[in-house]
Amino acid sequence: xxxxLSNHYSSLLKLCSQTQDxxxxxxxxxxxxKTLSLSADTFLSNTLITxxxxxxLLSYARNLFYQMPHPNPFSWNAILSAYSKVGCIxxxxxxxxxxxxxxxxxxxxxxxxxxxxxxxxxxxxxxCAMLREGRTPNRITFSTMLLLxxxxxxxxxxxxxxxxxxxxxxxxxxxxGSPLVDMYSKxxxxxxxxQVFEGMEEKNIVMYNTMMTGLLRCGMVEDSxxxxxxxxxxxxxxxxxxxxxxxxxxxxxxxxxxFREMRAAGVGxxxxxxxxxxxxxxxLSALELGKQTHDYIIRTHYDDNVFVGSALVDMYSKxxxxxxxxxxFSRLRTKNIVSWTAMLVGYGQNGCSEEAVRIFCQxxxxxxxxxxxxLGSVISSCAxxxxxEEGTHLHCRAIVSGLISFITVSNAIVxxxxxxxxxxxxxxxxxxMQTRDSVSWTALVxxxxxxxxxxxxxxxxxxxxxxxxxxxxxxxxxVLSACSRAGLVxxxxxxxxxxxxxxxxxxxxxxxxxxxxLFSRAGRLMxxxxxxxxxxxxPDAIGWATxxxxxxxxxxxxxxxxxxxxxxxxxxxxxxSYVLLSSLHASRGNWEEVxxxxxxxxxxxxxxxxxCSWIKYKNKVHxxxxxxxxxxxxxxxxxELEKLNKKMIAxxxxxxxxSVLHDVCESEKIHMLGHHSEKLAIAFGLIFMxxxxxxxxxxxxxxxxxxxxxxxxxSKITGREILVRDAIxxxxxxxxxxxxxxxxxxxxxxxxxxxxxxxFSLRHFICNKTSEVEPxxxxxxxxxxxxxxxxxxxxxxxxxxxxxxxxxxDPQEN
Numbered sequence: 120x121x122x123x124l125s126n127h128y129s130s131l132l133k134l135c136s137q138t139q140d141x142x143x144x145x146x147x148x149x150x151x152x153k154t155l156s157l158s159a160d161t162f163l164s165n166t167l168i169t170x171x172x173x174x175x176l177l178s179y180a181r182n183l184f185y186q187m188p189h190p191n192p193f194s195w196n197a198i199l200s201a202y203s204k205v206g207c208i209x210x211x212x213x214x215x216x217x218x219x220x221x222x223x224x225x226x227x228x229x230x231x232x233x234x235x236x237x238x239x240x241x242x243x244x245x246x247c248a249m250l251r252e253g254r255t256p257n258r259i260t261f262s263t264m265l266l267l268x269x270x271x272x273x274x275x276x277x278x279x280x281x282x283x284x285x286x287x288x289x290x291x292x293x294x295x296g297s298p299l300v301d302m303y304s305k306x307x308x309x310x311x312x313x314q315v316f317e318g319m320e321e322k323n324i325v326m327y328n329t330m331m332t333g334l335l336r337c338g339m340v341e342d343s344x345x346x347x348x349x350x351x352x353x354x355x356x357x358x359x360x361x362x363x364x365x366x367x368x369x370x371x372x373x374x375x376x377x378f379r380e381m382r383a384a385g386v387g388x389x390x391x392x393x394x395x396x397x398x399x400x401x402x403l404s405a406l407e408l409g410k411q412t413h414d415y416i417i418r419t420h421y422d423d424n425v426f427v428g429s430a431l432v433d434m435y436s437k438x439x440x441x442x443x444x445x446x447x448f449s450r451l452r453t454k455n456i457v458s459w460t461a462m463l464v465g466y467g468q469n470g471c472s473e474e475a476v477r478i479f480c481q482x483x484x485x486x487x488x489x490x491x492x493x494l495g496s497v498i499s500s501c502a503x504x505x506x507x508e509e510g511t512h513l514h515c516r517a518i519v520s521g522l523i524s525f526i527t528v529s530n531a532i533v534x535x536x537x538x539x540x541x542x543x544x545x546x547x548x549x550x551x552m553q554t555r556d557s558v559s560w561t562a563l564v565x566x567x568x569x570x571x572x573x574x575x576x577x578x579x580x581x582x583x584x585x586x587x588x589x590x591x592x593x594x595x596x597x598v599l600s601a602c603s604r605a606g607l608v609x610x611x612x613x614x615x616x617x618x619x620x621x622x623x624x625x626x627x628x629x630x631x632x633x634x635x636x637l638f639s640r641a642g643r644l645m646x647x648x649x650x651x652x653x654x655x656x657x658p659d660a661i662g663w664a665t666x667x668x669x670x671x672x673x674x675x676x677x678x679x680x681x682x683x684x685x686x687x688x689x690x691x692x693x694x695x696s697y698v699l700l701s702s703l704h705a706s707r708g709n710w711e712e713v714x715x716x717x718x719x720x721x722x723x724x725x726x727x728x729x730x731c732s733w734i735k736y737k738n739k740v741h742x743x744x745x746x747x748x749x750x751x752x753x754x755x756x757x758x759e760l761e762k763l764n765k766k767m768i769a770x771x772x773x774x775x776x777x778s779v780l781h782d783v784c785e786s787e788k789i790h791m792l793g794h795h796s797e798k799l800a801i802a803f804g805l806i807f808m809x810x811x812x813x814x815x816x817x818x819x820x821x822x823x824x825x826x827x828x829x830x831x832x833x834s835k836i837t838g839r840e841i842l843v844r845d846a847i848x849x850x851x852x853x854x855x856x857x858x859x860x861x862x863x864x865x866x867x868x869x870x871x872x873x874x875x876x877x878x879f880s881l882r883h884f885i886c887n888k889t890s891e892v893e894p895x896x897x898x899x900x901x902x903x904x905x906x907x908x909x910x911x912x913x914x915x916x917x918x919x920x921x922x923x924x925x926x927x928x929d930p931q932e933n
Contacts, residue, residue, distance in 0.1 A: 129166045136170035144174055165193050172201030196224045203232030227259050234267040242267055243276065255287060258294045265298035274306035293321055297329045304333025328356050335364025355387045363395040371399035375408065388419065390426045397430040401437035409434045425451060429458040436465025454485070460493040467500045475500035476509060491525035498531035502538040505817050505844050508735060510535040530558045537566020540815070540842040540849045560588050565597040570849045571859045573605030592624050599633035603640050604848075604859075611637045632662040639669030644678050660686060664695040671702050694720065694727040732796040732818040734804050743799040746791075752803065757794075759802040764793060767832040775825040792825045797843060801830065805837060813840040821845050831855050 128151055135144040148167060164187055171180035184190065184198040195218045202211035211232045218225060226249040233242035246264055249256065256264075261284050268277030281299060289295045296319045303312035316322070316330045327350050334343040347353070347361050358381040365374035378396045381388070393416055400409035413422075413431060421427045428451040435444035448454075448462045459482040466475035479497040482489065489497070494517060501510035514532055517523040523532070529552050536545035549555070549563045560583045567576040580598045583590060590598075595618045602611030615634055618624045631654055638647035647666055651658060658666075663686035670679030683700040686693060701717065720727070733742040743750065750756060774792045797818050804814035822830075822845045834841050835855030843850040851858040 206236035472500040495527035568597040576601035
């Protein structure tokens, strides 16, 4: 009777353990104590210890074990296994060395405890001690050691274990064969994995799945497909393995087709299958299919699964539906680091950098610690915002947390300082990195390119090639843009050809835009036109706008009209075509054409993006628009501007009226120029920012010529360093000189030699147009080409006088 009751209780205890019903487990224990004598029933005590351990009630298991008067080997192994599974290494060792006798189960528990909780060396030492004691390993021992070898990428250890598997005659065991195949494939020895697989007489589904995973991991897609079709029986893991593998190998369409086939076969779909198919939808930007999959997820009640929810957020973000991603994220009851990071990265991918920083703050408030990927993503968002203050705080956090050792975080910090205009710190951090990849080099190359430092950009790129680092398409965008700004047309064209023929990179729209800018910025507009006509596809809106902008600067009306018409046809709602073309007509005094273009904008309801500038002070962003009167300190700001204007005029400043595209009187034009948004932001910075700190201003559009010239005068008068980041690049003003136009003489010679028959004065060019010529933009002009335009002596004298009056530069400077 007692034995029958004991068995009944044992079955109930196991049921409670399987369902994790801790309350009923404890109640059953109380009932057993009332009806039976546990001290006399070792079997039931052992069952209780095991069930408590499986239910994560280790203290109950421990107390029960130490209350047993005569524990048997099973009792010792039960409590040893409990400590092993939860990673209580000291207690596990204490029990193991206190055991009166040990068997294979005891050794397996010890090895498994070490291996599963980061004690690799002690696991190997325990395995060796087991062999020395004369114990024969079994399939569980070998499986544990092979899993340890795979997890730690210890191919040499795995090979030694394989030899002992053969020695002890376990090579035909499927339970050992699967982890052996997994170990070899993870270590990159796919041939050895195939030999083991083909040498197995009996193969189960697990082994097929393991072999397919290994083949897909090594990019052997066709072999994995063949193996998949050969399987006599497939389970949901087989299908999911193939769908996931195809997605990871970039075969998103095939993954989607296989998913449809999987559904038609009536195979059960789990969270991992949904995660893989959503990744494929995101990779293809297949929004409609993603929505259909989302509907199916809701019908199968997986919508609240955190793994599937994170994949949905990622899919919608990649499909540019950030608001749908927000809805999915907000409805998740449970959020982990993956779901928070998916939302954070989604905001960054969709240009919502402010929201990315906000969601990162929310994540911290919820007590979720960021990993390297999350921290790197939020630092990248700070870089896009040019938010130096938040970026430096996150830099400190990366140092304190130790996450700066991850290359994703280091690359993001290099990008941050480059985009915030502190290229020196960016380079210093790059030099301090212990390991660098192509992203690290590209971040620094792009930083120098955006800052207009063409020589440094090209030198760094050449060093990158010499170090054997393979550049990608983004790297070449930085290099080509640097060549464009330096006027190095032939060198830029050679880099473009090298990208295609040497590095086998297929050009995208950004590369074509860089080449259009390379030719047109140097005044070689006919070559830019020829290049466009030879392109395999038409330029995008940015490409046409780039050509049109250069036509405006160089006064080329015909090509400018051609570019404007193509831009309007491509994107009728893009205001750039109307604004740039009207600017071109306005520079020639064709006000009727300007009025016609403006009427066209009104008729098509095209609105020009209003220019605004912002500056950060005491954790608050102050935004200004042209002629802005809404700021609480407007009176002080305008008073400061008036005071600066008087000092600038005394220094020789004259407003560039060509920047005003309105047919109004001269006084009205001067008034309009004086209240541009960047000037208001700079005046605010002069009032409130401490003198020892640089003034950092960000503008959403390009800085106009007049504001550029005025800022040079302001930096000279106040002795302040002013950094302005516009839509194209950085401008660092110091001592009356900007980083993008410090070599006036080169620009002057270049302009004269290229365009000796221009109809407006050299004085207009030197005073007002030099700011649009980048540093090193011009090649050194030979003296004989200069003689063809003007008499050398007269021009030299004129140039020297202009330098003294406008720039304060040394007339003898090269």
